[in-house]
Amino acid sequence: TDRDRVIEGLSGRAVLIVLDNCEHVSAAAAAVARDLLAALPLARLLATSREPLGLPAEAFVALGPLPELAARELFTRRVEAARGASPQPDELEAAARIVRRLDGLPLALELAAARARSLTIAEIDAGLDDRFALLAHGPRAADPRHQTLRALIDWSWETLTNPERAALLAASVFPDGIGAKDAADVARTFATDAATFDLLVDRSLLRRADGRFRMLETVREYGLDRLRADGGEYEARTRAAEV
Numbered sequence: 712t713d714r715d716r717v718i719e720g721l722s723g724r725a726v727l728i729v730l731d732n733c734e735h736v737s738a739a740a741a742a743v744a745r746d747l748l749a750a751l752p753l754a755r756l757l758a759t760s761r762e763p764l765g766l767p768a769e770a771f772v773a774l775g776p777l778p779e780l781a782a783r784e785l786f787t788r789r790v791e792a793a794r795g796a797s798p799q800p801d802e803l804e805a806a807a808r809i810v811r812r813l814d815g816l817p818l819a820l821e822l823a824a825a826r827a828r829s830l831t832i833a834e835i836d837a838g839l840d841d842r843f844a845l846l847a848h849g850p851r852a853a854d855p856r857h858q859t860l861r862a863l864i865d866w867s868w869e870t871l872t873n874p875e876r877a878a879l880l881a882a883s884v885f886p887d888g889i890g891a892k893d894a895a896d897v898a899r900t901f902a903t904d905a906a907t908f909d910l911l912v913d914r915s916l917l918r919r920a921d922g923r924f925r926m927l928e929t930v931r932e933y934g935l936d937r938l939r940a941d942g943g944e945y946e947a948r949t950r951a952a953e954v
Contacts, residue, residue: 725753733760761915776815789824802832814927822846878907883934884951888925
């Protein structure tokens with residue numbers, strides 16, 4: 712079998728095995744990782760995923776968005792590549808605002824910077840009021856999930872169960888997040904389970920800090936956009952006001 716050939720080829724070797732983008736096949740990736748580590752004691756395994764594989768002795772490292780200085784540097788370099796000049800002194804404030812509004816997400820910053828071919832930095836900043844429309848065109852040669860901002864988050868949305876989707880949409884109508892002690896009441900109001908908020912933390916769509924469940928502004932806008940598209944925003948906001 713393919714499994715046996717891989718193990719035979721790597722047997723006795725100290726190697727690093729990389730499993731990339733595991734979130735859509737997390738159960739299968741976990742099974743492969745378990746088999747490899749059991750059969751290859753000298754091997755080390757690095758898996759990239761938006762959630763842990765759930766293996767014994769797994770060390771999960773949450774990368775999160777880029778630090779602000781690194782995010783500004785990435786945006787500056789990509790603007791320069793797009794139009795031949797980096798942001799000018801009178802554009803720096805708007806450029807910094809773009810970086811903050813896009814949560815330091817590398818793909819979002821690259822898509823925004825690419826718009827500098829035809830828009831000013833100020834126009835890009837203003838266009839982020841509808842970020843999914845503004846960042847709807849990316850490199851044609853890129854993987855489909857990396858061509859638009861919406862496709863990037865769709866990739867995670869597709870892995871969610873219905874209760875997890877309900878929890879994500881519920882969280883999107885709370886601008887300051889949801890208090891951990893209020894999670895049960897919010898879940899009950901939105902017909903989901905409080906445990907789903909913790910599952911969304913595992914899936915890197917929520918983060919828990921200072922006793923609250925919070926989400927990146929880009930993810931929150933995605934949730935609101937879905938509610939609007941389905942005609943459910945008013946009802947969701949009404950429910951939120953009743954919690």
